Amino acid sequence: MQECLKIKNKMKYRFYVNLLFLLLIILSINSCYYDIEEELYPTQKSDCDTIATTLSKKISPILSKNCYSCHSAANATSMGNGINLETYTELKKYIDNSKLIMSIKHSTGVSAMPKGTTNKIPSCDIVLIEYWINKGAKND
Template sequence: MKKTLAALACLLGLALLTMPSSCYYDNEEDLYGPGTGNCDTTTIRYSVEVKQILAANCNNCHLPGGSTYSGIPFETHAQFQEVALNGKLVDRINNQAAPMPQTGLMDKCSRQKLEAWVNAGAPNN
């Protein structure tokens, strides 16, 4: 009974949040390899895809003029690579308790793209 309730709660969470981390470790890349579904993660370049995601979701805080720029700037590749390689980037973009951006997790595909880039060693490509 308890299990059924938990499963129901999870399903409800699924319907409401689309991706509750408590239900399922949702990493499509690990499960199926890159480029499955509608999310193409085969070519992720810092100069193109990564910068687009940053521009759309992070720049108003982490880039010049942004509220966090003085403390945590993501202006150069080296600056962004640091949080990529020390694990903070992948943690925070998937951390529902302390999400980046602060307003809530990005869509799954944007997160998968950043993760693919991190897994490739966060190159300056």
């Protein structure tokens, strides 16, 4: 009887150890699945959302981050060849002559911008600027 109980307990122990292993396997399979970047960040492209693309909300912040170090009212003379993209009139001039979009796309015929680096601004930012231009480049 005593022996029987011992075996029973041993089996019980084995059962729980196996259960634990099984759980670990399931967990590791699951964690592999969730390591897939697209699964983790399914809305990564939503930054490129063109909803509410206005000059003040989306475009000016992009220009501020990437261009105002040279093309602001304060820096244009010393750094930006006199081009001040902070004012709508001046900005619109470079939209209308297509030089702004050409410069950020590194098209031939205009200086590639931002100057001083071979990198373009993030492709999403280019998409937003193009969208805003195609909508009429309004002072909104």
